[in-house]
Amino acid sequence: MEIINTRRSIRKYTDQSVSDELLVQLLQAAMNAPTARNMQEWKFVVVKNKELQKKMAEAMPNTHMSAHAGACIVVCGDTTIQPKAEYIYVDCGAAIENLLLEAHSLGLGCCWCAVGPNEDRIVPTKELLNLPEHYLPVANIAIGWPAEEKEENHRYDENKVTWVK
Numbered sequence: 654m655e656i657i658n659t660r661r662s663i664r665k666y667t668d669q670s671v672s673d674e675l676l677v678q679l680l681q682a683a684m685n686a687p688t689a690r691n692m693q694e695w696k697f698v699v700v701k702n703k704e705l706q707k708k709m710a711e712a713m714p715n716t717h718m719s720a721h722a723g724a725c726i727v728v729c730g731d732t733t734i735q736p737k738a739e740y741i742y743v744d745c746g747a748a749i750e751n752l753l754l755e756a757h758s759l760g761l762g763c764c765w766c767a768v769g770p771n772e773d774r775i776v777p778t779k780e781l782l783n784l785p786e787h788y789l790p791v792a793n794i795a796i797g798w799p800a801e802e803k804e805e806n807h808r809y810d811e812n813k814v815t816w817v818k
């Protein structure tokens with residue numbers, strides 16, 4: 654619970670680089686998430702290229718932090734493996750949350766930046782990364798060493814729960 658409660662969206666990063674080894678560890682966490690019918694349709698594009706990160710940040714509103722991140726991981730679903738977009742979104746969402754929690758446990762900070770289902774974000778993401786036509790980009794995760802601190806979350810609200818016994 655401590656890692657879950659203290660994870661926050663981090664949008665400011667130091668200049669310290671994030672090693673490929675740590676990024677692989679995040680990807681291992683992501684790919685241990687559940688998927689519908691165990692399809693594992695996710696594809697991950699790891700971007701460590703500041704010029705490209707800047708272009709992505711400029712193309713999409715509210716994603717400025719991705720320009721300054723040590724790396725970005727664009728999480729996509731392969732529509733030839735899972736044709737239903739709804740499943741791609743929930744499967745990739747589960748993988749992303751695993752990735753965010755593992756990153757936080759390593760002391761890294763992340764921000765989940767929406768791509769799909771917004772067409773005006775899907776199109777530039779596919780163009781800039783030269784993604785295959787059958788990839789559906791779900792999110793761009795900015796990753797870096799935190800340069801800001803945030804309060805932990807306490808969002809439990811019993812009014813949002815119905816017990817059926």
Ligand SMILES: Cc1cc2nc3c(=O)[nH]c(=O)nc-3n(C[C@H](O)[C@H](O)[C@H](O)COP(=O)(O)O)c2cc1C
Pocket residue numbers: 660661662663664714715716764765766767806
């Ligand atoms: C599907 C999704 C899309 C998001 N897109 C953005 C985004 O484009 N830009 C951004 O700054 N934060 C984005 N966020 C982060 C949310 O703003 C953040 O999770 C929320 O405000 C709760 O804050 P916390 O993550 O610190 O608990 C997104 C989060 C989710 C789950």
